[in-house]
Amino acid sequence: MIVTVTLNAALDDTYEVPDARPGEVNRVAAVHRRPGGKGVNVARVLHGLGHEVVATGLVGGAAGRRIEDGLAASGVPAAFSPVAAESRRTVTIVGPEVTMYCEPGPLVTDVEWRAFLGRYDALAADAAVVVLSGSLPPGVPPDAYAELARRAPGPVVLDADGEALRLGVAGRPDVVKPNAAELARASGTGDTAEGVRALRAAGAGAVVASLGPDGVLADTPDGVLRTSLDRPEPGNPTGAGDALVAALAAGLAGGVPWPDRLRRAVALAACAVRSPVAGELDAAALPALLARVTLRSEESHAARPHE
Amino acid sequence: MIVTVTLNAALDDTYEVPDARPGEVNRVAAVHRRPGGKGVNVARVLHGLGHEVVATGLVGGAAGRRIEDGLAASGVPAAFSPVAAESRRTVTIVGPEVTMYCEPGPLVTDVEWRAFLGRYDALAADAAVVVLSGSLPPGVPPDAYAELARRAPGPVVLDADGEALRLGVAGRPDVVKPNAAELARASGTGDTAEGVRALRAAGAGAVVASLGPDGVLADTPDGVLRTSLDRPEPGNPTGAGDALVAALAAGLAGGVPWPDRLRRAVALAACAVRSPVAGELDAAALPALLARVTLRSEESHAARPHE
Numbered sequence: 138m139i140v141t142v143t144l145n146a147a148l149d150d151t152y153e154v155p156d157a158r159p160g161e162v163n164r165v166a167a168v169h170r171r172p173g174g175k176g177v178n179v180a181r182v183l184h185g186l187g188h189e190v191v192a193t194g195l196v197g198g199a200a201g202r203r204i205e206d207g208l209a210a211s212g213v214p215a216a217f218s219p220v221a222a223e224s225r226r227t228v229t230i231v232g233p234e235v236t237m238y239c240e241p242g243p244l245v246t247d248v249e250w251r252a253f254l255g256r257y258d259a260l261a262a263d264a265a266v267v268v269l270s271g272s273l274p275p276g277v278p279p280d281a282y283a284e285l286a287r288r289a290p291g292p293v294v295l296d297a298d299g300e301a302l303r304l305g306v307a308g309r310p311d312v313v314k315p316n317a318a319e320l321a322r323a324s325g326t327g328d329t330a331e332g333v334r335a336l337r338a339a340g341a342g343a344v345v346a347s348l349g350p351d352g353v354l355a356d357t358p359d360g361v362l363r364t365s366l367d368r369p370e371p372g373n374p375t376g377a378g379d380a381l382v383a384a385l386a387a388g389l390a391g392g393v394p395w396p397d398r399l400r401r402a403v404a405l406a407a408c409a410v411r412s413p414v415a416g417e418l419d420a421a422a423l424p425a426l427l428a429r430v431t432l433r434s435e436e437s438h439a440a441r442p443h444e
Numbered sequence: 445m446i447v448t449v450t451l452n453a454a455l456d457d458t459y460e461v462p463d464a465r466p467g468e469v470n471r472v473a474a475v476h477r478r479p480g481g482k483g484v485n486v487a488r489v490l491h492g493l494g495h496e497v498v499a500t501g502l503v504g505g506a507a508g509r510r511i512e513d514g515l516a517a518s519g520v521p522a523a524f525s526p527v528a529a530e531s532r533r534t535v536t537i538v539g540p541e542v543t544m545y546c547e548p549g550p551l552v553t554d555v556e557w558r559a560f561l562g563r564y565d566a567l568a569a570d571a572a573v574v575v576l577s578g579s580l581p582p583g584v585p586p587d588a589y590a591e592l593a594r595r596a597p598g599p600v601v602l603d604a605d606g607e608a609l610r611l612g613v614a615g616r617p618d619v620v621k622p623n624a625a626e627l628a629r630a631s632g633t634g635d636t637a638e639g640v641r642a643l644r645a646a647g648a649g650a651v652v653a654s655l656g657p658d659g660v661l662a663d664t665p666d667g668v669l670r671t672s673l674d675r676p677e678p679g680n681p682t683g684a685g686d687a688l689v690a691a692l693a694a695g696l697a698g699g700v701p702w703p704d705r706l707r708r709a710v711a712l713a714a715c716a717v718r719s720p721v722a723g724e725l726d727a728a729a730l731p732a733l734l735a736r737v738t739l740r741s742e743e744s745h746a747a748r749p750h751e
């Protein structure tokens with residue numbers, strides 16, 4: 138079983154606004170409302186691929202109830218811990234470009250955080266892999282991901298940003314998945330290879346940097362590997378990172394060698410790009426996309442600092 | 445008592461995103477969540493100015509309950525009619541520019557619409573003025589505003605767009621308040637003076653066209669009057685139209701002569717522009733803004749068609 142943790146679960150609204158005009162009043166053509174937050178999206182992807190998964194984290198208020206109802210409706214097993222404040226919403230505008238707006242999230246009390254830790258320990262004890270994803274709501278300790286990684290008896294995948302990522306790496310997660318901007322913020326360098334090495338040095342067992350259309354640069358115990366599609370896939374990039382994390386977690390759970398794990402992850406991310414709605418993916422396209430993935434080793438120049 | 449009608453009431457979210465970047469993931473700095481829809485905002489403004497007002501219309505679902513709870517919390521008397529589907533949400537991004545996204549609204553059944561008409565007739569019977577504002581949710585007849593205007597024994601103010609406005613004018617509302625874009629869509633001409641004359645010819649007792657920084661052009665039984673501030677007021681224009689309508693309704697209820705009614709309306713709209721949150725206004729600035737209003741008659745060339 139894979140356990141995904143979403144401490145700042147959200148009700149995600151996707152607004153289709155084909156002719157969105159900034160600075161004006163825009164009528165929304167179609168509204169998609171669904172449970173979200175990175176870990177919830179990862180759980181949905183894993184469930185859709187037939188993996189045994191449980192989504193946990195914190196939810197509260199009317200939005201929290203809708204998050205749990207939505208997961209139940211789509212058959213994704215969930216075991217969230219309650220908070221008194223209301224879970225946040227996010228709004229993604231899909232028009233000529235894709236723009237996302239994220240609310241900060243509910244204020245979590247110390248009692249609520251400790252109650253979650255009890256539930257987390259029980260779930261992590263049976264987990265083949267634990268996935269820690271997304272932002273921390275107000276009130277949760279900034280080093281929450283380091284603590285959750287330490288408490289997990291099995292392997293951990295971390296996908297976070299800013300302080301949550303920087304402090305979380307100290308918990309020695311097995312895999313860390315930053316995008317280029319998150320990597321730069323956490324490592325303090327704009328150089329991807331250098332940032333990836335810095336995160337490994339800080340405690341990450343492996344670092345998989347997602348570079349959008351340029352695929353991923355992975356610094357792993359099996360070497361430094363660059364994986365990408367032969368040509369970028371057009372579509373909505375929202376959710377592609379979650380699909381990438383889902384594939385990395387599944388590969389980790391199944392003991393898939395790094396090269397195949399990365400090929401599948403890049404292809405699955407492309408399946409998500411093809412879907413306009415965050416968290417959904419066009420799995421039927423997986424075989425064709427897998428055939429378009431290229432992988433090359435950069436062992437020679439990038440791994441030396443670890444030898 | 446003034447009755448405001450909001451058939452497509454909304455839960456309005458205002459997101460403060462000072463550095464909003466289109467095409468990216470934006471963290472929302474502050475969230476303001478409040479009941480909305482044009483008629484609800486008009487009721488809030490009138491209540492804040494000490495006028496006796498009742499907000500009616502249609503609400504449904506969890507969002508509908510929050511709309512009613514929010515109005516109760518701010519002391520605005522409300523008497524909404526229930527629908528089974530959930531009321532819509534709107535999201536306004538306040539960043540380098542102000543962009544609004546409006547969901548279409550709940551599907552209203554014929555039975556729900558007729559139930560509302562019964563409630564409306566009872567409220568309109570005691571109303572000094574009825575204000576009909578905003579879009580029509582799916583399922584409500586396109587000529588709903590014409591029917592509501594005809595059923596009202598007293599004077600009616602109409603603020604709508606597109607077909608709802610075009611068909612609504614046939615109900616002979618006493619005042620119609622389009623902005624430049626709404627006027628062009630309803631009259632089929634880009635010329636403001638010509639469009640204003642067309643709406644009066646179609647049944648409006650008076651037409652007050654709001655032209656943003658250029659103030660208003662009003663075609664009234666007392667002549668054609670152009671009213672504006674000495675210089676445009678910087679700020680958030682969302683809600684300015686609702687403040688303008690509130691002042692026009694109050695002036696109509698109080699029998700205030702058109703020139704003073706327009707001066708106050710333009711000044712009150714500017715008070716709303718000064719507030720970053722839709723539906724709120726900086727009433728303390730009213731005297732200073734009133735002193736900056738200029739009014740001139742354009743009787744000679746614009747009114748001739750009616751003589």
